[in-house]
Structures are given as C-alpha cells and as structure tokens.
C-alpha cells in the first residue's frame with residue numbers, strides 16, 4: 294500500500310496539466326478546487342486564457358479593464374498553484390467573429406509545448422451557458438487536443454522542434470446551469486461521462502482565487518445591485534455600498550453556492566462537476582487491453 | 587396539415603410530465619427576436635404568450651431578422667413585402683406595438699457577421715429596455731432552419747451583453763444605456779427529439795388562443811391557402827367523413843377555419859397535458875439563472891425597499 298501511494302505521488306508529481314479558459318473567472322469557479330488539489334500533489338499546471346476580459350468592469354475603459362484583469366488573473370492562478378499563465382488576448386465577447394481554426398491552432402501550440410497528461414477545457418456542449426466565448430473556446434480546445442497528435446497539422450511546428458503530442462485525459466468543465474448535465478449521453482468509451490470531484494480540502498484556496506478577481510467581481514456585484522434597485526429591492530449586504538468586504542462576501546456566497554450545488558446528491562460536502570474522458574475514451578476496451586485486466 | 591405532425595405532437599404530449607404553470611414576471615416591455623414573419627405565431631409557441639402579455643398591460647415589439655424572400659410561391663421581392671405586411675397585421679391582432687425588419691437574406695444568413703446581427707439586437711434592447719425577450723432556444727437541437735439557429739445565437743449573447751457598458755460604448759451617443767434582459771422565454775419544436783426540454787407552461791384564455799389562431803392564419807402568403815382547404819375537404823370526402831362546419835364555405839374560408847381549429851386543438855392539448863384549459867410551453871431562463879451559485883442566496887436575502 295505504501296509503495297502504491299509513493300508511486301501515485303510520484304506520478305502526480307510529474308503530471309503536466311493544461312487548462313484552457315475563455316475568461317479569467319470560468320475555470321476558477323468551475324474547476325479551481327480540483328486544480329488546486331492537483332497542484333498540491335505536484336502537478337505542473339499551465340493556464341491558457343483566451344480573451345482579455347475587457348468588457349466586464351464598473352466605470353473602466355476596455356483597455357484599463359483588460360490590464361487590471363490580466364494582473365488579477367495572474368494572482369488568482371497563483372492562489373491555485375498554477376505555474377504559468379498564457380494570455381492569448383482576444384477581445385472578450387468577440388470570439389464569435391474569430392476563425393475557429395486560428396483559435397484551435399493557437400491552443401494546439403501550447404498542447405505541443407507543454408505536453409500535458411491532462412487537459413481541462415470548457416464544455417462546449419453544456420447548454421444554457423450564456424457566455425458563448427466559453428462555447429467557442431471549448432470547441433477549439435477539444436479540436437486542438439485531437440490535431441496536436443497529427444504531424445500534418447501545422448507541420449512548421451516540427452521544423453522548430455515542437456513534436457506532436459497525445460493528451461491522455463480530458464476534463465470538460467462548465468457552470469452548473471445545464472439541467473441535464475448529470476445525464477450520461479452514451480457509452481463511456483465514446484462519450485465523456487459526468488463525474489463529481491470532492492473539493493472540501495481546497496475550497497479555501499478556490500475561494501481566495503475567486504476573490505482575487507476584483508474587477509470582475511465588482512462588476513457582478515454592481516449588476517446585481519442595479520437590477521435589485523431598478524425593481525424596488527435591495528440586498529442588506531450592500532446597505533453600506535459595494536464595499537470591498539461586501540463584494541468579497543458576495544463572492545464567498547457564490548463559491549459556496551456552486552460547491553454545494555455540485556455536491557448535491559453525492560457523498561461530498563463541496564464539489565465540482567465535470568465531464569471526464571479517461572484514457573479509454575474513444576478506444577473500445579477490447580483494443581486498449583483494459584478488458585484483460 | 588400533415589397527419590404525422592398531429593401524431594408526433596399528440597404522442598409527445600401524452601408522454602410528458604406536467605410542467606409548472608408559471609405567472610408572468612413583473613414588467614411592462616417585451617421584445618420578440620425571430621428571423622421570420624410568422625415565427626411569432628407558430629403552433630409551438632409565442633402567439634398565446636404575446637397575447638397574454640399584452641392583456642396584462644405589456645407593450646411588445648417584434649423583430650423580423652430576415653426578409654422572408656423564399657417563403658411563399660411568389661418572387662423574392664413580392665414574398666418579402668407581402669410577408670412583412672402580413673407579419674405587421676398578425677402583430678396587430680396579438681396587440682403588439684410594431685414590427686422591425688432587419689431584412690437579412692432569408693436562409694442565407696450564414697454570411698452575416700454574427701456580431702453585426704448581435705449589435706442590432708443590442709440596439710433594440712437598449713432602446714426598449716425589455717423585461718422579457720422571447721425567441722428560439724439557442725441550445726435546441728435538430729433545428730434545420732439556419733435562420734432560427736443564427737438569430738437564436740445572436741439573441742443568446744445580445745440579451746446579457748447589452749448590460750455591459752464596454753460593449754458598443756458608442757451607443758451612449760444615441761442616449762442608450764446598458765440594459766441586461768432578466769428573463770427569456772425560449773421555444774423550439776418539441777417533436778424534434780431530446781434537444782429542447784421545456785421547463786414551464788404558460789396558461790392561456792380562450793380569447794388569447796382565438797387571437798393566436800387569427801394571427802397565424804393572417805399569414806395567407808404561406809398558410810390557409812384555398813388549395814390546402816380544397817385538398818383537406820377532398821381527403822375527408824374520400825374517407826367518407828363530413829365536417830358540417832365547413833359546409834358552404836369557399837376553399838379559402840375552409841382553409842382558414844381548419845387552421846384556426848388546429849391552433850385551438852394544439853393549445854388545448856398542451857393545456858390538458860399541463861393542468862390548464864389552454865397553454866404554451868417554454869424553456870424559461872429566469873432572473874439570476876446565470877448565477878447558479880448565487881441564485882438561492884439572492885432569493886433568500888433580498889428585501890423589498
């Protein structure tokens with residue numbers, strides 16, 4: 294048993310993880326606890342952040358917003374133990390006008406460069422996720438994982454010393470808004486399956502990471518406040534204004550609420566939900582050798 | 587009216603669990619964003635809800651995003667104009683304030699930049715500041731109509747991005763301010779498989795269904811044609827059946843009557859499946875649904891001013 298644990302720790306220690314996110318907050322809120330757990334185990338995690346989040350702020354111009362969120366997203370990633378953040382810098386909300394192939398190849402570059410064992414990507418099939426940048430990013434990342442294995446995609450990469458790479462494991466993450474997100478869609482070999490992961494041990498780090506995104510959080514608080522004001526309602530939390538502590542408390546409620554929602558009907562107290570494609574994904578058991586075990 | 591459609595709809599409705607009958611949200615303005623002249627009057631939703639909103643004091647506008655040039659037997663230009671006129675007439679029957687037409691090329695909307703179409707919707711949202719938007723479900727599966735998909739996708743983003751000041755900040759020069767749409771009612775054909783699963787039902791009165799039926803058959807360029815009336819009467823005759831209500835009617839009037847019966851039947855059927863006399867069903871995106879972690883906290887903690 295001890296030898297097994299040692300072996301598992303060494304494996305995790307060497308594990309390389311690539312996280313792709315459309316924006317600064319999505320991966321933190323959907324997968325932050327799980328990533329912090331992997332980082333604690335020694336995994337080397339790289340984050341590719343596709344857009345610059347330049348739209349979401351209170352009384353800040355897009356350029357200023359983008360600058361601030363860039364710094365804050367570095368701080369959030371640090372809280373989770375992410376080693377490196379790559380900012381692709383696409384303008385937020387405008388991925389619908391970006392070539393999917395271009396985006397795929399930008400992500401594929403980092404798949405080949407960081408050679409991950411595991412990828413975390415937005416679930417492009419999650420329904421009722423209103424931020425379509427997440428859908429476009431998920432589609433591109435899913436495709437990048439496939440094309441990264443094929444030398445005839447961007448052959449120039451090989452000339453510069455970047456070889457094809459197979460990512461063995463894939464997690465799709467998404468905010469829990471799709472009413473059918475827990476329903477499996479087909480057999481495990483061919484369709485990623487819904488899984489729930491315990492995050493009680495890393496919840497605090499996830500919360501600190503979410504709270505580090507102050508520009509986005511202030512915008513969220515202001516939008517809620519405005520909506521309630523406009524409709525003759527108020528939140529006692531905001532009675533002294535949208536103070537730093539009130540916004541931090543709102544974020545805490547959000548992160549706690551998400552963790553509880555994802556833990557619903559499981560043995561966990563705090564959790565995150567994914568669709569998971571393990572090493573057997575798209576490889577029928579009879580070919581992978583797993584059936585013999 | 588095709589027999590398979592009756593059968594598919596009837597079997598779907600028999601199988602489904604009853605949905606919660608919901609109250610309308612608080613508000614006074616709604617917009618309907620759809621590609622085609624007749625989308626606000628289809629059997630699978632909108633016309634009844636529009637009539638009910640109007641009856642409860644709301645004001646609403648309809649956006650026709652395409653030019654409908656292919657819908658009808660006439661030439662492109664004629665179809666465009668006739669379909670628009672009929673859409674305006676149908677909107678009046680339902681009690682709407684008006685129809686905007688963006689007139690993009692029907693069934694060739696793929697080449698429209700999505701962000702341009704989205705901006706048009708954002709302008710209308712910021713101008714009218716709707717409490718509710720109605721349209722096709724952007725997440726529905728199997729909708730083979732490319733215009734439905736394109737406009738739905740633009741709607742999915744326009745309804746929340748219109749609330750961000752840094753999205754098209756140039757609109758400020760027009761006196762337009764950011765406004766996020768809090769509630770959506772989304773429709774899709776329920777006989778298209780698993781894709782769209784409605785989560786609410788909206789009950790309707792007989793009078794609202796009557797207006798919905800009239801609005802539907804007002805689109806004479808594409809529905810209630812005399813040829814359709816004649817063909818159904820012939821079919822009844824061939825099967826040895828009679829419908830005394832159709833006796834003495836012209837083929838055109840018979841077609842109108844049949845279309846109205848159908849709309850009454852389907853609205854009754856949806857009502858019966860959901861505990862109401864008449865109803866329509868929708869996927870409703872409610873206030874703060876986009877914040878799943880905060881929704882119950884906000885519901886519990888908010889107070890009246």
Ligand SMILES: [Zn+2]
Nearest residue numbers: 621622625734
């Ligand atoms: Zn249509």
